Amino acid sequence: MKITSADDLEAARQAGLQKLQPGKPRIAVGLATCGIAVGGNKVYERLREIIKRDGLDIVLTKTGCIGYCREEPLVNISIPKKPLVILHKVTEADAEEIIKQVSRGKVPTDKALCRVPSWDHITGCTLEYGKGFTRIPLYAKVPFFQDQQKVILRDTGLINPEDIDEYIAVGGYKAAMKVLTGMDSEAVIKEVEKSGLRGRGGAGFPTGLKWRITRDAKADKKYIICNADEGDPGAYMNRNEMESDPHMLIEGMIIGAYAMGAAEGLIYIRAEYPLAIKRLKLALEQAREYGLLGSNIFGTGFSFDIGIATGAGAFVCGESTALVSSIEGRTGRPHPRPPRLTDVGGGLWGYPTDLNNVETWCNVPVIIINGSDWYAKIGSEGNTGTKVFSLVGKVDRVGLVEVPLGTTLKTIVSDIGNGGANNKKVKAVQTGGPSGGCIPVRMFDTTVDYESLNRVGSIMGSGGIVVMDEDTDMVDIARYFINFATGESCGKCVPCREGLKHALLLLNRIMAKKGTRKDIENLALLSDTIVATSLCGLGQSAPNPVLTTLAYFREEYDALVKP
Amino acid sequence: MDETTLDAIIARYEAPSGRLLGILGEIQDQEGYIPRETLAMLAEKLDVRLSQLYSLTTFYSYFSLTPVGDHVITVCMGTACHVKGAPGILQALEGMLGIKSDTSEDGKFSITTEDKKFTLEIARCFGACSMAPVLRIDGNLYGYATKEDLPTILAEYGWEP
Numbered sequence: 001m002k003i004t005s006a007d008d009l010e011a012a013r014q015a016g017l018q019k020l021q022p023g024k025p026r027i028a029v030g031l032a033t034c035g036i037a038v039g040g041n042k043v044y045e046r047l048r049e050i051i052k053r054d055g056l057d058i059v060l061t062k063t064g065c066i067g068y069c070r071e072e073p074l075v076n077i078s079i080p081k082k083p084l085v086i087l088h089k090v091t092e093a094d095a096e097e098i099i100k101q102v103s104r105g106k107v108p109t110d111k112a113l114c115r116v117p118s119w120d121h122i123t124g125c126t127l128e129y130g131k132g133f134t135r136i137p138l139y140a141k142v143p144f145f146q147d148q149q150k151v152i153l154r155d156t157g158l159i160n161p162e163d164i165d166e167y168i169a170v171g172g173y174k175a176a177m178k179v180l181t182g183m184d185s186e187a188v189i190k191e192v193e194k195s196g197l198r199g200r201g202g203a204g205f206p207t208g209l210k211w212r213i214t215r216d217a218k219a220d221k222k223y224i225i226c227n228a229d230e231g232d233p234g235a236y237m238n239r240n241e242m243e244s245d246p247h248m249l250i251e252g253m254i255i256g257a258y259a260m261g262a263a264e265g266l267i268y269i270r271a272e273y274p275l276a277i278k279r280l281k282l283a284l285e286q287a288r289e290y291g292l293l294g295s296n297i298f299g300t301g302f303s304f305d306i307g308i309a310t311g312a313g314a315f316v317c318g319e320s321t322a323l324v325s326s327i328e329g330r331t332g333r334p335h336p337r338p339p340r341l342t343d344v345g346g347g348l349w350g351y352p353t354d355l356n357n358v359e360t361w362c363n364v365p366v367i368i369i370n371g372s373d374w375y376a377k378i379g380s381e382g383n384t385g386t387k388v389f390s391l392v393g394k395v396d397r398v399g400l401v402e403v404p405l406g407t408t409l410k411t412i413v414s415d416i417g418n419g420g421a422n423n424k425k426v427k428a429v430q431t432g433g434p435s436g437g438c439i440p441v442r443m444f445d446t447t448v449d450y451e452s453l454n455r456v457g458s459i460m461g462s463g464g465i466v467v468m469d470e471d472t473d474m475v476d477i478a479r480y481f482i483n484f485a486t487g488e489s490c491g492k493c494v495p496c497r498e499g500l501k502h503a504l505l506l507l508n509r510i511m512a513k514k515g516t517r518k519d520i521e522n523l524a525l526l527s528d529t530i531v532a533t534s535l536c537g538l539g540q541s542a543p544n545p546v547l548t549t550l551a552y553f554r555e556e557y558d559a560l561v562k563p
Numbered sequence: 564m565d566e567t568t569l570d571a572i573i574a575r576y577e578a579p580s581g582r583l584l585g586i587l588g589e590i591q592d593q594e595g596y597i598p599r600e601t602l603a604m605l606a607e608k609l610d611v612r613l614s615q616l617y618s619l620t621t622f623y624s625y626f627s628l629t630p631v632g633d634h635v636i637t638v639c640m641g642t643a644c645h646v647k648g649a650p651g652i653l654q655a656l657e658g659m660l661g662i663k664s665d666t667s668e669d670g671k672f673s674i675t676t677e678d679k680k681f682t683l684e685i686a687r688c689f690g691a692c693s694m695a696p697v698l699r700i701d702g703n704l705y706g707y708a709t710k711e712d713l714p715t716i717l718a719e720y721g722w723e724p
Contacts, residue, residue, distance in 0.1 A: 033691055034706075037691060037697075037705070037706050069693030231687070232688070233643075234641055234642035234692050236690035236693075264580075272690065307580060309580055310584055310588050311584065311625075312619075312625035313623055314623050314624065327580050329581075348580065349579070390692055392693055392695060393692075394646055394647065398692075430642060464642070464692075466646065477645075480642070480645050
């Protein structure tokens with residue numbers, strides 16, 4: 001079936017709603033990579049066996065991850081006219097009891113994490129579940145969730161990511177239809193500009209402006225690319241966005257392609273994410289079947305399709321020119337800019353190319369549906385919208401956290417994360433991956449936005465927040481990142497290739513307690529030089545972990561060297 | 564890899580964008596490494612220089628030129644795993660398998676036991692940071708790993724003390 005009118009979309013929406021609320025009990029098991037790894041698949045299989053054995057009228061399906069990774073496997077239960085209940089830490093052994101309770105219109109209360117009487121999917125769709133189960137805490141009262149604001153993760157862990165109808169049911173592809181059938185390119189770009197959306201890959205470049213530059217480039221062909229390489233160790237929000245709500249990304253790209261006049265899009269995704277690749281491929285196929293990709297989308301004459309290009313494990317391919325080289329089948333070595341990707345001669349196969357991160361694309365549909373004014377009210381001045389962070393390391397409540405930009409580190413680490421794991425004291429966080437820095441606990445009033453993080457020597461990056469506690473050796477952390485960057489340096493420019501290697505040698509010497517004060521001074525000097533003289537972002541930012549630990553944890557370096 | 568299998572893989576990549584890395588990735592996934600003969604065959608079929616393919620396989624860490632054992636154990640060395648004890652896990656595995664850290668011809672960390680049963684590798688990050696430290700054996704992820712868990716996990720793959 002091809003969707004060519006608002007009526008067609010509404011018909012698909014009704015079909016999706018029927019799946020989400022089938023008028024009989026529905027059990028959805030959280031099956032993103034993390035849920036599967038802790039036994040979600042086994043829970044699913046066991047539930048399937050029991051339902052089949054007893055011939056029960058219960059719908060069993062899969063969903064993505066709602067982000068509370070510590071509590072997985074998670075299982076959602078919705079019984080007609082009752083709140084949706086999320087069960088946590090479910091094992092195969094719980095399956096019989098779950099089915100027994102569900103058959104009686106109940107849920108195993110002792111396994112319940114929270115209840116959801118109604119859920120606002122923001123895009124003009126609120127799903128009413130029902131009342132009851134009052135002994136189970138409300139979703140909004142769960143400490144991990146109560147300070148979060150789910151805009152990007154509005155559907156994750158609730159809809160089936162392998163079924164386009166469920167995405168359409170919660171308002172999906174409405175934005176694409178609105179754009180293609182009623183807005184011109186200029187209106188779309190203006191809307192994105194007014195929203196204040198900035199690049200979620202880390203650099204924070206205004207998205208609308210990048211779109212405008214690409215659209216205005218004079219060429220007979222243009223490309224748009226989604227950067228799904230997510231190479232930062234400690235960051236996995238893009239993986240979850242693709243595994244749990246792949247159509248949101250595809251819809252964002254359709255809108256972008258229309259605005260910039262591109263007929264071909266690519267998702268550059270790391271090979272280490274097999275499930276995300278599988279779900280994206282499935283989602284692309286479903287979108288083609290519905291005529292949302294391909295020729296003559298919505299019968300408007302606009303044609304666009306998306307292909308998948310897999311990366312192969314090179315951190316430097318997050319750099320735009322290296323990424324394009326990689327797609328073209330060459331080694332990922334950056335070249336000086338200009339030409340930029342958006343320039344004629346600078347992008348993929350020489351054509352002007354717009355490159356945005358997964359989460360940037362994911363922001364687009366909701367901006368179109370709710371308007372830039374609505375979006376711009378979220379977050380803080382110059383830093384609008386929400387951002388998804390992966391809160392990991394030595395923190396009590398590990399998981400994916402979505403908060404408005406401008407939220408303090410304290411709120412994220414102490415309130416949402418509940419501080420250190422095993423009652424240890426938190427010492428610092430590391431944001432922005434190998435390009436970021438370590439921020440000590442005394443500076444946790446720092447707000448998480450592009451400028452504030454830069455001011456303290458770190459960066460937003462793609463959104464990894466790794467928590468360190470009192471047992472963490474900060475010099476070892478600095479060494480870890482320099483070792484990483486040394487291995488990932490493409491080797492093209494001397495400051496990065498040789499400078500990082502020598503920084504690593506200095507750190508090794510210091511950690512072996514064979515270093516001197518002079519070594520620390522040289523390390524600082526060398527770091528400054530690498531920052532100032534490297535060719536691309538990798539080298540320019542790689543010394544940040546050293547520079548920040550030297551600035552905030554100098555005593556740990558001093559304690560390792562001879563006086 | 565036989566010619567028919569390779570042809571089938573190549574046929575899946577009509578568009579030029581992402582073609583070379585996609586094909587190499589599938590060979591890697593199927594064989595566990597990239598055999599030299601396959602690389603030569605591929606160069607001929609696509610009419611690209613063998614040296615270009617060689618440079619790709621050595622530049623990108625996902626590819627390996629060395630044959631691997633029956634079971635591949637990959638330890639995640641991401642930041643979250645690092646602070647939660649991944650170096651200790653790696654060391655314990657080396658001890659259990661009786662092998663020592665080394666880098667292979669292509670400069671990657673990959674060691675195979677003498678009986679070719681196990682290969683030990685490291686990865687930059689699986690993106691499964693919530694379950695740190697994490698290891699992967701033949702595509703199965705094991706989260707919240709401890710040194711104490713290792714004998715039980717490896718026993719599933721035929722490891723004996």
